[in-house]
Amino acid sequence: MKRHAISTRIWHWLNLICVVVLFMSGLTISNGHRRLYWGDWGFAAGTEWLAVPRFPDWMTIPGHYSLAVARDWHTLMAWPFALGLLFGWAAMLANRHFKRDIATNRKEWRPAQIKRDIAAHLRLDFDHGAGKYNFLQKLAYGLVLGVFLPMMVFTGIAISPGMEPSFGWLVDLLGGRQSARSFHFLFAFALFGFFIVHVALVLLSKPLRQIRDMITGGTA
């Protein structure tokens, strides 16, 4: 059996491309109005909870300020991103990857066990024993797959005025349209944080083998 299923590998790289384009075009969109608010409405300086810095052009797609082009990329890549996530979840449930490798059990949530796991991480000891992932990995993957990525889709739907007549309950649940926009931004940066840690840990643990296995599948 392969270390990574074909569905996992396809989803992983497709999702990477989507998230990178969505994030970089999202930075351009953020530059369009650099204030975040809570509640339904917000437009005035002084009422924001966060004054967002202007992201430099080299971090953005298309590399200069064009709200129209950034929105074109953002609304295009939203499709493979959202449908890919749906596919990834379906595959992960069907082949039991989620239940076997990512779902945690009660024993793993014991404080002493979590402490041991953190200590091992700090020693850069990534030996998982019998399971595929250790607790912190399961937690990180579970949060990203179960919360951060889906919340990008839901908060994105909530800030689309054309969706609101049908999804008003979602906007209300998120605390209003400007709150939904703030959450969209926060979850994007939560994903960015995961991305940095994920890449750093791959680089610290046999990076070439890890990347090769995510392409070819590797051996279990």
Added chain:
Amino acid sequence: MKRRNFLVAAGAAFVAGCNKVADSDFGQGMFDAAERWHKGAHRLLTSRDALAPEYPRSAVSPYFRGNGSVDPKNGDYPRHVTESFANWQLEVGGLVDNPLTLTLDNIRKLPQRTQITRHDCVEGWSAIGEWTGPQLSLLLDAARVQDQARFIIFRCADELGGSAYYESVDLEDAYHPQTIVAHRLNGDPLPIKNGAPLRMRIERQLGYKHAKYLTGIEAVASLDGIGDGKGGYWEDRADYQWYAGI
């Protein structure tokens, strides 16, 4: 090459690649298709007459931000300001059997709809205001729109950068119950920055569709030959998406 330099070069190459795709016919085709799918999905999930949320009076923003043209100085507009818009006229024409010329008084005497709605700018901000005016469907029915009409064009008095502002919607949004020709904001005549004396409210789309300083409403079969043919000022000028419900 140092790893850092490699990463910066890889990032720049990635953005350059994206821009190559965006500038190609293939890329434009993909963008247009994605926009159509979003519109299709919205229309599939939302019934024709489903309403944008309406808010209680207490939710109204303390003032309503103006954007784009906020004080037009071109053409006859300044004269209309000094006349308090007493001689303003709205033409309803194009593919109609009964073209209309309406004064503000005519418009104020029609049955009115008042709605407290949220305005979402493409840039990201939102404001809530109470708008009053007749439904566009009333005017279109009175003008008797012909069967071959597919779009409604909104003509505006303001020029930005030397070109006249205009916008367009399809018939589904034109006949939507919340699509009104507003002449009041929060109970008062429209302020100049918000489009005095008349502006459109297209509540299920972003702010740039809500044409201000409205002078004409025109039924057409196609957007070709109007402006640069993309259906609106920002669509022509900056390639904004024609469907602004996303």
